[in-house]
Structure formats: C-alpha cells, structure tokens
Amino acid sequence: MKKGILILFVLVTLTLAACSSEPEKSTTSPASVPADYAGLTNPLSADAAIAGADVFKNNCVVCHGSQGHGDGPAGTSLDPAPKNLPELSAIVADDYLFWRISTGKDGTAMVAWKGILTDEQIWQVVSFIRALK
Numbered sequence: 001m002k003k004g005i006l007i008l009f010v011l012v013t014l015t016l017a018a019c020s021s022e023p024e025k026s027t028t029s030p031a032s033v034p035a036d037y038a039g040l041t042n043p044l045s046a047d048a049a050i051a052g053a054d055v056f057k058n059n060c061v062v063c064h065g066s067q068g069h070g071d072g073p074a075g076t077s078l079d080p081a082p083k084n085l086p087e088l089s090a091i092v093a094d095d096y097l098f099w100r101i102s103t104g105k106d107g108t109a110m111v112a113w114k115g116i117l118t119d120e121q122i123w124q125v126v127s128f129i130r131a132l133k
C-alpha cells in the first residue's frame, strides 16, 4: 500500500516536471516583454475600442473568434490554437499585448501585424481586447 502511494507520488512529480519544461506553453505564465516594448502604455482612451472592434473584425476574428475566445473558423484546426484573448488580457499589461500583436509569435500562426496595421490601429485593437469578457 505504501509503495503504491510512493509510485503515485513519483508519477505526479514527473508529470509536473514534464509540463513545466515546455517552452512558452499557452497555459504557463507569459513571456517577458523585450526592452523595446517594455513599459509602453496605451496612449488612446477606452473609446478607441470602437475603432478597435473594426480592426479586430477585419483581421483577427477569422482565428480568434468574434469574442476572442480562440474559436474562429480558421482557428479550430491550428496547433497551437489561437489564444483566448480575454483570459490573456486579465494577466498581462498593455506592453505585452502591443508587443505580441506587433511582432507575432514564432512557431504559431500568429503573424507580426506591424507594417500591416499602424501603431494606432494596434493600440485600438488592444483597447478592444481590454473590453472583451
């Protein structure tokens, strides 16, 4: 009986160790923001979410879904799946969102939007993400 518990304990420990060693897994804590972006705050007012809704609809909904839950029509077959944006928004600052949207995320379908969208449009979409539930 005691041996069973010990084996269980070892298995649990190994499983936890295996999970924590995976790089940039979506459920682990977010990466740190590079110096070029660290500390940036949204220069726009919350009203910018209205313009941001259009930016989101035209560029992001296809993967992230209308409410940003990662369930857009093109998103369901992706690995990793598109991020649940309201969940992410709850745990990161403006600089993180602006950085990721600007430069994309290597190894995923998330492209860099800098050059496609203006900085203003990226901040608008950040305001929109902040308003998501």
Ligand code: HEC
Residues within 6 Å of the ligand: 025, 026, 030, 055, 056, 059, 060, 061, 062, 063, 064, 074, 075, 078, 080, 081, 082, 083, 085, 088, 097, 100, 101, 105, 108, 109, 110, 111, 113, 125
């Ligand atoms: C082609 C599909 C696709 C489109 C279009 C797309 N994304 Fe993504 N997005 C992804 C995927 C895939 C990820 C990676 C999820 C992960 O790493 O867990 C991601 C990740 C993100 C992240 C979080 C990155 C992180 O830290 O994990 C943000 C923020 C984001 N997208 C915002 C946007 C915004 C805003 C737009 C529109 C301007 C957009 N995305 C368009 C697929 C897409």
